Amino acid sequence: MAEPLRSDWRLYCFRLALVLTGSISLVGCESSAPQSMSAWFACSSKSGDQLVLGHLDFVESRGQFRLQFFGQDVFYNVKRISPQGGSVSGTAVFQGSLTGETKAAPFDFVYDRHEQRLKLDGVWNECDVLQDRSLVYLPVDETQTADPTEQQ
Structure with a gap:
């Protein structure tokens, strides 16, 4: 050398x-200080009418959201997120629902990693760390069975 x-x-x-x-x-x-590879968060609107639970994986560039709003409980997948300085942005698409919805419009979001806040529809929502990570995922319906003898 x-x-x-x-x-x-x-x-x-x-x-x-x-x-x-x-x-x-x-x-x-x-x-620079090391950054977390993912974020698990729970955000609520200022009015308290909307709760957003989320997980964003910055390495895999994907994630999940669960929105609870006026009696609806809807799950979304995030297929791709893009970094923008200390924030990430992306689009969430409908995955499923616990309250009967069969479709929902996709939505864009911005998540500020440093301030731990989520921007939806132009409004910033303060977030906390999500303790129960299982709440983000759409539960599997265990009442459905693949056994043809039980389906008559």
Whole structure:
């Protein structure tokens, strides 16, 4: 390996130290705090009429939402999310419902990772960390069976 120029020696040593400690920054000398690979959150509207439970996987670029609004309980899949600075945006599409809805319009959203808030229909909703992660997913209907002898 060629010896670096003397004027670059400090920068070379600094970067070498970063590589050896596992805190590498090849683009420049600034480093950033590690970011979570996903977010689990529960958000409510200011009026309290709407509850949104969500999971966004920033590595896989997908996620799920559950919206509870005026008696409806609807689940959505997020097929692709796009980073925008400290936020991510995407579109959620209907997956299913616990209250009988068979379709629902897709919606766009923005999730601010740093402020933990979700923007729906132009309105920011404050979010908390979701403790029970199972609430985000559409439950499997265990009353349906694949056994043809039970279906008459």
